[in-house]
Amino acid sequence: MKFALALLALVATASAYEIPNFGRGELRHDIQDFLDLVPVEKVIEITxxxxxxxxxxxxxVKYFESEGFKQLVKDVEALPEIKILMDYIHNAGIDIYKIVNKINSALKLPPLTPPSYSIGTYITGGIKGFIQDILDVLPRQQFKDLYEEKLKTSKAFADFIAQLKSENFQHIVNKLYVHPKFQELLTHARNAGVDLVKLKDLFEVLWGIKVPAY
Structure with missing residues (x-):
């Protein structure tokens, strides 16, 4: 019930999400350009x-509120590779710790500490249907075009993508993949009919992230 009320509150105040930042750095503007393409009200309405x-x-939703999922989040956040990635984003000017701690707060998990330095719609149904319904309202070609443009015109964005293609991030993916709770999550997704192979291919083509075979 609390979750539903929170969603209703989001609809009532729906507006384009603005990334919390330190007022400097170009990466925030690059990511914000992508977020500005998302039809927030439609996404919330569908959700x-x-x-x-x-x-x-x-x-x-019940699974996301379970102790098993909370433990998965805690274990992932404890990975040293995650710390490296979050500090990179933090130093690039995005207050990533504020974003993550909002999630932790919703899950009733302790907050993470940033570095001491500052730098009326038809629905298809099911999890597979939810993913497809959200994808259907996203301007995918605009995302693709903006992605290609940013790679060419923004060093901050290109460096960020390089981080996602780095050995450190691949270590994160590999460790997360073999985590028992993540395997449990994959099982839930498979049982719900989610096309994990398509998601795997999308991550590799768009971000260069090599996900192990499901």
Whole structure:
């Protein structure tokens, strides 16, 4: 119920999300350009309808509130590679710790400490349907075009993508993949009919992230 009320509050105040930042650095502007393409109100409307009408989606929400999922989040956040990545984003001017700590707060997990230095819609149904319904309202070609443009025109964005393609980030992916709780999450996704191979291919093509075979 608290989750549903939170979603309703989001709809009431829906506006383009603005990345918390330290007022410097170009990376925030690059990421913000992508977020500005997201039709926030439509995404929230679809999400609420799934929460109200779709049992599979409701079960997913329950899983996200479970102790098992909380432990997965804690274990991932404890990875040294995650610390390296978050500090990189932090130093690039984005207050990533504020974003992550909002998630931790919702999960009733302790906050992470940043570095001491500052630098009425039809729904398809099911988790697979939820993913597809969200994808259907996203301007995918605009995302692709903006991605290619940013790679050419923004060193900050290009450096960020290089981080995602780095050995450090690949270590994060590999460690996360073999985590028992993550395997449990993959099982939930497979049982829900989510095309994990498509997601794997998308990560590799777009971000250069090599996900082990499912």
């Amino acid at each position: 609420i309808q799934y929460y109200v009408e779709d049992k599979e989606f409701q079960d997913m």
